Amino acid sequence: MWKRSSRLSVELYRHLADLKGFGFKDQIIRSGISIPGNIAEGFGRDTDKDKRNFLNYAKGSCAELRTQIYIGIEIGYIISTAGKTWITKEISSMLTGLMKYLKF
Secondary structure, three states, X not given: OHHHHHHHXXXXXXXXXXOOOHHHHHHHXXXXXXXXXXXXXXXXXXXXXXXXXHHHHHHHHHHHHHXXXXXXXXXXXXXXXXXXXXXXXXXXXXXXXXXHHOOO
8 A cells, every 4th residue: 555655656746747737736746645655654653543643644645636636637737547547546445444454
């Protein structure tokens, strides 16, 4: 899940590298990067409460990124076929499963 979300961040960055819409580009890349960042930070924490909080932040970033991808497709910043492969429901589902497994 961390590795998959890290790869997604790399794909976003590469795909959007030449995008002129700086505000959009900056925000979507930052929300993408925050997913693996929050997963890593959660597992670097000592308490279950901290782990849960950071995994929840990662899920929130998945929802934010998913919204930005939909918008990016609609306004022509993101090619539909690429955007559909980036939709982060799978990563979010993996986070939910992990949280259930860890009894959060």
